[in-house]
Amino acid sequence: MIRTEHLCKSYSHSSQYEIRAIYDINVTIPKNSFVVFNGPSGSGKTTLLNIMGTLDRPTAGKVFLYGEEITPFSDIALARLRREKIGFIFQDFHLIPRLTSWENVAYPLVPRGIGYKERFERARLLLEKMGLGDRLDHTSEELSGGQQQRVAIARALINNPEIIIADEPTSNIDEETSVQIRELLDELKVRGVTILVATHDAMFEKVADVVFKMKNGRIE
Amino acid sequence: MNRHLNLLFLATENLLRHKAKTVVVCLCLIAILSPFITAIAISEGVREQSLISVNAGADLYLTYDEFGRNSAIPLKYLDEIKKIFGVTKAIPRIIGRGFLQNKLAVIVGIDKEDLPVSVSCISGRIFDNANEVVVGHELAKHFRLNLGDQFSMRCQQRKVFTVVGFFSSDSSIWGASMIFMSFRDAGELFGKQDVATDIQIYTLPGHNSEIATDVYDIFQHEAYRLQDKQMVELYVKKGFMLKEGIFSALYVVSFALGVPAILVASGFGLSERKREIGIMKATGWQTLEVLELISMEQLLISFLGATIAIVLSILWVKGFNGTFIAQFFIAEITMLPKFTLPARFLPLPCLLSFFFAFLLTMVGSVYSSWRASTTSPVVLMK
Ligand SMILES: Nc1ncnc2c1ncn2[C@@H]1O[C@H](COP(=O)(O)OP(=O)(O)OP(=O)(O)O)[C@@H](O)[C@H]1O
Ligand SMILES: [Mg+2]
Numbered sequence: 001m002i003r004t005e006h007l008c009k010s011y012s013h014s015s016q017y018e019i020r021a022i023y024d025i026n027v028t029i030p031k032n033s034f035v036v037f038n039g040p041s042g043s044g045k046t047t048l049l050n051i052m053g054t055l056d057r058p059t060a061g062k063v064f065l066y067g068e069e070i071t072p073f074s075d076i077a078l079a080r081l082r083r084e085k086i087g088f089i090f091q092d093f094h095l096i097p098r099l100t101s102w103e104n105v106a107y108p109l110v111p112r113g114i115g116y117k118e119r120f121e122r123a124r125l126l127l128e129k130m131g132l133g134d135r136l137d138h139t140s141e142e143l144s145g146g147q148q149q150r151v152a153i154a155r156a157l158i159n160n161p162e163i164i165i166a167d168e169p170t171s172n173i174d175e176e177t178s179v180q181i182r183e184l185l186d187e188l189k190v191r192g193v194t195i196l197v198a199t200h201d202a203m204f205e206k207v208a209d210v211v212f213k214m215k216n217g218r219i220e
Numbered sequence: 221m222n223r224h225l226n227l228l229f230l231a232t233e234n235l236l237r238h239k240a241k242t243v244v245v246c247l248c249l250i251a252i253l254s255p256f257i258t259a260i261a262i263s264e265g266v267r268e269q270s271l272i273s274v275n276a277g278a279d280l281y282l283t284y285d286e287f288g289r290n291s292a293i294p295l296k297y298l299d300e301i302k303k304i305f306g307v308t309k310a311i312p313r314i315i316g317r318g319f320l321q322n323k324l325a326v327i328v329g330i331d332k333e334d335l336p337v338s339v340s341c342i343s344g345r346i347f348d349n350a351n352e353v354v355v356g357h358e359l360a361k362h363f364r365l366n367l368g369d370q371f372s373m374r375c376q377q378r379k380v381f382t383v384v385g386f387f388s389s390d391s392s393i394w395g396a397s398m399i400f401m402s403f404r405d406a407g408e409l410f411g412k413q414d415v416a417t418d419i420q421i422y423t424l425p426g427h428n429s430e431i432a433t434d435v436y437d438i439f440q441h442e443a444y445r446l447q448d449k450q451m452v453e454l455y456v457k458k459g460f461m462l463k464e465g466i467f468s469a470l471y472v473v474s475f476a477l478g479v480p481a482i483l484v485a486s487g488f489g490l491s492e493r494k495r496e497i498g499i500m501k502a503t504g505w506q507t508l509e510v511l512e513l514i515s516m517e518q519l520l521i522s523f524l525g526a527t528i529a530i531v532l533s534i535l536w537v538k539g540f541n542g543t544f545i546a547q548f549f550i551a552e553i554t555m556l557p558k559f560t561l562p563a564r565f566l567p568l569p570c571l572l573s574f575f576f577a578f579l580l581t582m583v584g585s586v587y588s589s590w591r592a593s594t595t596s597p598v599v600l601m602k
Contacts, residue, residue: 055502056598075594076506083504094499094601097492098237107500110230111509113223159504 001031001194002052002163007061009047021047022217025061029196034189034207037198039214045198046167048214052196053086053165054078083108087156089166093148095140095155101127101147102136105154126154130184146177153184164188166197182207227509231516242521244485245581249525250532252478252580253573255471257533260569265562274453277336278311278420280428281452282435285443292415297438301419304434306427309334312416314406319374325359326398327373329406343367344385347402354385358396376409483584490588497592498600510593511586518585522577529577530570537563 007025012018022044029035037045050056052063054070062071070081082088095104105126106119114122127136130150140148149169156164166185170178178201186207189195197204205211213220235242282301283290293312301310314329332346344367347354355365360383365371369383381401407413423431428448435446497510536543541561592600 050598056596076508079501079504079506082502088502090601094495094502096496096499108503108505110226111223111505111513113221113226115222115226116229155503 001066002029002196003027003064004052005062005064007048007051007063008059009044009051009056010059020217022051025217025219027212027219029194029210032189032192032194033209034186034195035197036204036208036211037196037214038200038205038211043214044217045214047217049165049167049196049198053088053163054081055088083112083159085161086163086165087159087161089149089152089156089164089169091168091171093140093145093152093172095148095151097141098139100137100139101132101143101151101154104140104151105158108155108158122158123154126157127151130154131180146173146180149173149177149181153181157188161193163194163196166195166199168199168201169197170199170201178203223509224512227513228516231513231520234513234517235520238489241485241489242524245482245521245584246525246528248478248482248485249522249577249580250529252475252482253526253529253577254532254536255474257530257565257569257573258536258563259471261533261537261563261565262561264564264566264569268564269562270453274449277449277452278309279423279449280421280431281447282419282421283417283445283447285445290418290445292412292417293419293444295414295416298419300438301421301435304431306424306431307421308424309420309422311420311422312403313418313420314403314410314412315417316406316410318409320359320363320371320399321374323359323362324397325356325373327406327409328398328400329403329409330400331403335400342386342388344383347384347400347405350402351379351381351405352384352401353381353405354387354400355383356396356398357386357388359399360386373409376411379405379409381405479580482580485584493589494592494600497589498597501593501597502601507593511590514585514589515582518581519578522574522581526570526574526577529573530565534565537561 004025004027008023009021010018010023011021025048037048039045047056051058054063054073058071062069064070065081065085070078073081096107099107102120102123105123109119109122124133124136127133127150130153132147132150132154135143135147135151140151143151149172153169156166164185169185170181173181182203185195185197189207197208282293284293285291295312298310298312301307311330311334313334314327316327316329317324318327319325332348335346342357344354359365363371365383365386367383367385370380371383372378372380381399387398387400401409403416407415421431432446435444500510501507
């Protein structure tokens with residue numbers, strides 16, 4: 001489903017040398033699998049996930065999605081791809097400040113022309129599933145870290161994505177919520193979603209189908 | 221369609237969510253637009269007033285020319301002028317200024333039957349006998365004059381006038397401070413016999429150039445000046461717009477301060493905005509949709525700012541009679557009795573100020589937003 005060929009990303013730091021965030025990555029991720037990327041800080045996990053999730057472009061190499069090479073896609077085509085197929089969960093939640101939970105969850109539906117009522121209903125359903133049925137009208141400033149992350153997960157699910165990309169989803173929250181989130185992701189996998197997680201959390205390896213160990217921008 | 225509506229509602233919510241910024245941008249817009257709208261309204265009003273007074277007036281104006289200025293014209297040629305073919309009426313007038321106590325008033329001396337139609341009495345009657353006057357309503361109000369009251373002007377204390385009527389006029393600047401009296405009384409008041417400040421000549425259409433030739437024959441050895449309606453109109457307007465240049469200069473200064481303020485204010489919270497755009501793009505918003513949302517925000521805020529500015533201008537003119545700003549348009553306003561400031565709020569300048577506001581806010585926000593919405597979301601969310 002997702003395949004990379006000789007994927008590289010480097011940042012030119014000064015004219016003398018460049019930082020290779022990832023180098024020559026070749027992975028194949030089958031549909032409906034639970035994949036975990038593991039490795040020390042700075043090993044390139046975030047960089048790789050961002051590129052596979054179309055948030056960033058590689059310096060060299062190719063990314064294939066459903067057998068089609070998406071590297072040359074325009075920004076517009078990539079944004080459409082994200083809207084239709086990919087949901088993101090970030091380490092520091094990235095909720096929009098001063099919006100309520102349900103507004104944050106429903107935000108991706110606004111430019112799709114979906115009316116207020118339906119947006120609210122869909123957001124409410126998802127938030128209830130996340131155990132936040134009583135927090136619909138709280139702004140992100142009024143939520144704990146774990147609650148914020150669950151709002152972010154609901155937002156990632158609002159467009160019914162086929163792929164969920166989670167970059168260290170549990171590293172900023174307590175153990176109890178982490179367990180919840182792992183179970184949630186596992187449940188999503190059961191429902192046919194492909195899941196990519198970058199994490200230090202060893203517990204994820206128990207639910208993963210495949211674990212890629214990364215070091216210095218390479219997969220070992 | 222739904223999509224655009226959604227974006228419009230979201231734009232409204234965003235303005236409410238960023239209240240401080242919205243208020244600051246609005247204030248800047250108002251500071252820039254209000255004087256502009258007020259100034260245009262006043263100058264339009266003055267233009268209209270002068271047009272009314274000129275249109276109601278004569279076709280030709282005849283005066284002497286001294287030192288390049290209009291000066292008094294003797295009456296000895298009046299009968300000859302009346303005989304020129306094409307002249308229907310020739311009316312001598314005295315128009316002067318004099319102090320009534322501490323207020324400067326415009327004195328018009330004209331025979332009763334020659335009074336312009338635009339002057340209509342509101343109470344009392346037209347002057348009939350010697351030393352009877354009709355007084356403009358603002359002046360009457362200022363001195364609390366009643367019918368039958370008597371007064372004298374500072375320049376000729378021994379001449380005592382009796383108020384027989386009060387009038388209003390379409391042309392409020394003029395009418396408010398005027399005192400109408402007979403031609404003879406005015407001559408006595410200013411101590412000048414057998415001269416008029418000008419002779420108004422009414423003509424049959426299409427005869428002006430022949431009349432001009434005949435007038436030349438009469439006055440060939442004198443320095444005289446014959447002006448037609450258009451020239452008088454220009455002259456009147458010039459008198460009013462005397463200080464427009466000063467106003468423009470001041471406006472440019474306030475403008476030069478206001479525009480950067482708006483640009484800065486529009487850029488407030490840019491880093492938060494950037495992050496927001498990054499999140500939006502990561503969750504599937506298209507660049508165009510982000511830009512549409514931001515443009516709608518600017519549209520709404522310009523609409524809000526321009527509307528408030530227009531309302532404030534109307535208040536400024538109608539409620540405070542253009543305090544501070546009017547003096548740039550009406551040269552001797554401090555020397556005139558109080559009068560209702562003429563002002564006209566036309567749709568075009570209002571529309572223009574709205575577009576102008578939109579342009580300003582767009583310049584302040586769109587470039588940075590466009591940059592943001594075309595850079596990679598990863599960079600924005602950092
Ligand atoms: N914008 C950037 N400019 C320069 N170097 C960068 C940039 N982004 C990442 N890097 C470098 O790329 C390398 C990989 O970074 P990345 O964030 O992918 O690591 P990571 O595995 O996600 O680390 P962590 O576990 O701490 O999140 C690091 O050495 C980092 O310094
Ligand atoms: Mg990382």
